[in-house]
Amino acid sequence: xxxxxxxxxxxxxxxxxxxxxxxxxxxxxxxxxxxxxxxxxxxxxxxxxxxxxxxxxxxxxxxxxxxxxxxxxxxxxxxxxxxxxxxxxxxxxxxxxxxxxxxxxxxxxxxxxxxxxxxxxxxxxxxxxxxxxxxxxxxxxxxxxxxxxxxxxxxxxxxxxxxxxxxxxxxxxxxxxxxxxxxxxxxxxxxxxxxxxxxxxxxxxxxxxxxxxxxxxxxxxxxxxxxxxxxxxxxxxxxxxxxxxxxxxxxxxxxxxxxxxxxxxxxxxxxxxxxxxxxxxxxxxxxxxxxxxxxxxxxxxxxxxxxxxxxxxxxxxxxxxxxxxxxxxx
Amino acid sequence: xxxxxxxxxxxxxxxxxxxxxxxxxxxxxxxxxxxxxxxxxxxxxxxxxxxxxxxxxxxxxxxxxxxxxxxxxxxxxxxxxxxxxxxxxxxxxxxxxxxxxxxxxxxxxxxxxxxxxxxxxxxxxxxxxxxxxxxxxxxxxxxxxxxxxxxxxxxxxxxxxxxxxxxxxxxxxxxxxxxxxxxxxxxxxxxxxxxxxxxxxxxxxxxxxxxxxxxxxxxxxxxxxxxxxxxxxxxxxxxxxxxxxxxxxxxxxxxxxxxxxxxxxxxxxxxxxxxxxxxxxxxxxxxxxxxxxxxxxxxxxxxxxxxxxxxxxxxxxxxxxxxxxxxxxxxxxxxxxxxxxxxxxxxxxxxxxxxxxxxxxxxxxxxxxxxxxxxxxxxxxxxxxxxxxxxxxxxxxxxxxxxxxxxxxxxxxxxxxxxxxxxxxxxxxxxxxxxxxxxxxxxxxxxxxxxxxxxxxxxxxxxxxxxxxxxxxxxxxxxxxxxxxxxxxxxxxxxxxx
Numbered sequence: 001x002x003x004x005x006x007x008x009x010x011x012x013x014x015x016x017x018x019x020x021x022x023x024x025x026x027x028x029x030x031x032x033x034x035x036x037x038x039x040x041x042x043x044x045x046x047x048x049x050x051x052x053x054x055x056x057x058x059x060x061x062x063x064x065x066x067x068x069x070x071x072x073x074x075x076x077x078x079x080x081x082x083x084x085x086x087x088x089x090x091x092x093x094x095x096x097x098x099x100x101x102x103x104x105x106x107x108x109x110x111x112x113x114x115x116x117x118x119x120x121x122x123x124x125x126x127x128x129x130x131x132x133x134x135x136x137x138x139x140x141x142x143x144x145x146x147x148x149x150x151x152x153x154x155x156x157x158x159x160x161x162x163x164x165x166x167x168x169x170x171x172x173x174x175x176x177x178x179x180x181x182x183x184x185x186x187x188x189x190x191x192x193x194x195x196x197x198x199x200x201x202x203x204x205x206x207x208x209x210x211x212x213x214x215x216x217x218x219x220x221x222x223x224x225x226x227x228x229x230x231x232x233x234x235x236x237x238x239x240x241x242x243x244x245x246x247x248x249x250x251x252x253x254x255x256x257x258x259x260x261x262x263x264x265x266x267x268x269x270x271x272x273x274x275x276x277x278x279x280x281x282x283x284x285x286x287x288x289x290x291x292x293x294x295x296x297x298x299x300x301x302x303x304x305x306x307x308x309x310x311x312x313x314x315x316x317x318x319x320x321x322x323x324x325x326x327x328x329x330x
Numbered sequence: 331x332x333x334x335x336x337x338x339x340x341x342x343x344x345x346x347x348x349x350x351x352x353x354x355x356x357x358x359x360x361x362x363x364x365x366x367x368x369x370x371x372x373x374x375x376x377x378x379x380x381x382x383x384x385x386x387x388x389x390x391x392x393x394x395x396x397x398x399x400x401x402x403x404x405x406x407x408x409x410x411x412x413x414x415x416x417x418x419x420x421x422x423x424x425x426x427x428x429x430x431x432x433x434x435x436x437x438x439x440x441x442x443x444x445x446x447x448x449x450x451x452x453x454x455x456x457x458x459x460x461x462x463x464x465x466x467x468x469x470x471x472x473x474x475x476x477x478x479x480x481x482x483x484x485x486x487x488x489x490x491x492x493x494x495x496x497x498x499x500x501x502x503x504x505x506x507x508x509x510x511x512x513x514x515x516x517x518x519x520x521x522x523x524x525x526x527x528x529x530x531x532x533x534x535x536x537x538x539x540x541x542x543x544x545x546x547x548x549x550x551x552x553x554x555x556x557x558x559x560x561x562x563x564x565x566x567x568x569x570x571x572x573x574x575x576x577x578x579x580x581x582x583x584x585x586x587x588x589x590x591x592x593x594x595x596x597x598x599x600x601x602x603x604x605x606x607x608x609x610x611x612x613x614x615x616x617x618x619x620x621x622x623x624x625x626x627x628x629x630x631x632x633x634x635x636x637x638x639x640x641x642x643x644x645x646x647x648x649x650x651x652x653x654x655x656x657x658x659x660x661x662x663x664x665x666x667x668x669x670x671x672x673x674x675x676x677x678x679x680x681x682x683x684x685x686x687x688x689x690x691x692x693x694x695x696x697x698x699x700x701x702x703x704x705x706x707x708x709x710x711x712x713x714x715x716x717x718x719x720x721x722x723x724x725x726x727x728x729x730x731x732x733x734x735x736x737x738x739x740x741x742x743x744x745x746x747x748x749x750x751x752x753x754x755x756x757x758x759x760x761x762x763x764x765x766x767x768x769x770x771x772x773x774x775x776x777x778x779x780x781x782x783x784x785x786x787x788x789x790x791x792x793x794x795x796x797x798x799x800x801x802x803x804x805x806x807x808x809x810x811x812x813x814x815x816x817x818x819x820x821x822x823x824x825x826x827x828x
Contacts, residue, residue, distance in 0.1 A: 196443075
């Protein structure tokens with residue numbers, strides 16, 4: 001919880017400082033620009049339309065999941081089950097599509113069921129964390145095991161294919177423009193709309209101090225549950241993208257993504273303690289992770305070293321973000 | 331008929347009765363002042379009315395009808411708004427957002443920014459000209475000064491457009507011009523027939539704005555007076571009650587010969603206090619008195635180096651002391667015991683022995699140690715305090731609060747410090763442990779240690795301190811020595827105009 005009693009920082013008149021305070025994701029944006037330039041330097045083709053399409057296609061899921069995580073972190077909570085929700089929704093929609101045949105109407109119905117699944121998972125998290133007041137970090141770790149277990153029950157092994165119509169659409173083009181760009185634009189509009197909601201502002205207020213928010217007359221439990229519910233819905237959207245990208249069901253596909261989503265939120269300049277942050281920053285954070293991974297590949301890192309180099313690069317990006325932000329605000 | 335009536339409202343925390351069977355009537359169009367010393371129950375009463383504390387007994391009536399106040403939201407719904415002494419602001423949100431937070435103007439699920447700014451502007455305009463520089467609707471609250479934050483909390487309470495408004499020490503950080511503007515607003519609200527409960531520790535303010543005053547002592551309502559028909563002396567007498575004779579239990583004149591000064595402080599300033607100067611002599615217990623949060627703890631923490639001071643000089647035993655961090659001051663012979671054991675004292679989950687030793691490690695610059703040698707040092711220190719424990723290897727959490735605090739104090743006794751800073755050391759400790767602590771403190775003083783004691787319970791100060799410095803608004807307002815150390819003088823000095 002951020003303390004109100006902390007001594008007020010010296011105020012600045014400079015435009016730079018004000019910009020960095022108003023847009024906490026600016027350091028991340030600078031890092032992203034540098035990474036894009038480096039990618040272009042080592043592999044000019046990575047900046048072509050095809051290269052960008054491939055990158056967005058792969059990392060749209062992480063961007064959505066980072067946004068999902070952001071709403072929970074706004075309120076000072078955390079969701080370690082976000083990746084498990086992705087897995088569960090993935091096997092649910094692939095399962096439904098396989099059961100009912102892969103035509104357009106079925107796909108729409110399956111996606112609706114997927115969204116409902118994500119929402120339900122989010123509400124379960126909200127109940128255990130906000131209503132039952134269990135520690136968010138442990139409670140959502142437990143629900144992550146539960147959701148993973150459910151996914152493994154539905155589909156014990158990976159490999160059930162998604163209908164061709166589904167992944168062809170995701171990877172295809174409409175009016176000569178790749179489908180994922182439409183998704184990205186819709187995603188951007190959705191974020192702009194959500195920023196203006198009462199829930200966003202109230203989540204941030206709760207993150208600044210639950211006791212203060214409660215004493216101000218805010219329904220703290222309902223607000224935190226709202227954050228988890230929104231997280232579940234965005235995790236379901238992330239699952240749609242990953243299903244489109246991998247074209248199959250995999251009960252463990254999202255597990256690794258949880259901590260990446262948290263890393264993306266932090267890279268984007270949001271405070272893990274809550275009360276401070278932006279969803280734009282989290283999207284940028286996810287892109288930073290994406291560009292680091294592709295850069296590591298393009299510079300020709302031997303495969304056995306790739307993980308190590310990725311880890312070091314993410315650490316460096318995190319440090320650079322902190323340093324740039326501190327320097328600019330000081 | 332009264333606007334607000336409390337009938338037999340009571341609240342206990344464990345064995346402590348914070349409020350017993352309170353009956354109180356607040357009329358429409360009056361400013362009703364609540365008076366009482368530290369921990370008398372003013373804030374508990376306020377929070378019960380505002381819904382953030384649930385009473386154990388009693389009922390609350392609004393305009394003659396019983397209301398069920400189940401929480402802050404319910405209180406706002408029936409027209410009760412509160413200024414919290416500790417503030418209830420969201421640090422990273424803007425001024426305008428904070429003012430409207432409880433009841434965000436919205437269109438379906440969206441925040442109506444235009445309406446939000448218009449509403450906030452209305453309340454900000456009330457303080458036009460006294461808010462100071464850099465105050466704007468879109469300023470972030472954490473960047474504001476303490477007085478500006480208090481103004482935001484006032485605006486937030488006003489924005490509730492409530493019929494009952496509670497201001498719990500709303501003026502403590504405000505300057506003269508801000509207070510005067512605030513009082514104009516209060517008079518205006520009064521004119522509109524609203525009821526105001528007003529808590530302040532400045533006697534002049536109470537007589538300037540109050541219509542009636544009710545005095546609370548030890549959770550009990552002592553009586554009410556019309557302000558126009560009473561005097562500050564009468565109010566203070568009511569607050570003191572019949573406890574006067576217990577006041578000077580310590581020897582009236584210091585029987586101990588005053589030793590050489592061990593700690594001299596000159597012009598010490600920092601966050602929460604300014605220009606503090608005093609001397610502690612060997613063998614003396616110097617008391618810090620006054621209401622909560624007037625800078626007493628801040629000065630002690632500054633001297634210990636936990637929150638380093640920004641200006642001033644400190645001498646310890648004639649040598650300059652630069653309190654930059656606790657490591658340095660500990661090595662020079664400063665000891666600090668906080669009442670907030672869990673934050674500042676106890677190493678939770680570790681054995682008692684490990685909880686006694688850390689200061690010894692630090693002062694002796696130890697790297698390796700044998701448990702048996704340490705135990706030989708720990709036992710006498712623990713026994714000096716009559717600590718009850720089953721074994722040195724048992725976890726500290728197995729002890730009661732009082733015994734935990736004894737362990738924390740014992741760690742300072744292995745290597746004698748020159749000066750012992752006690753920051754409300756008996757918070758949440760039972761009576762017999764308190765008695766043990768104070769007898770030890772007096773013995774240490776008798777052996778020539780210099781002791782500074784801040785106690786939020788006035789009786790502890792009056793019984794144990796040789797001299798009392800009364801703090802108000804981050805400065806020392808009065809010094810009480812000898813026979814002047816009475817409860818009456820202590821309250822009067824604490825409530826004096828800053």
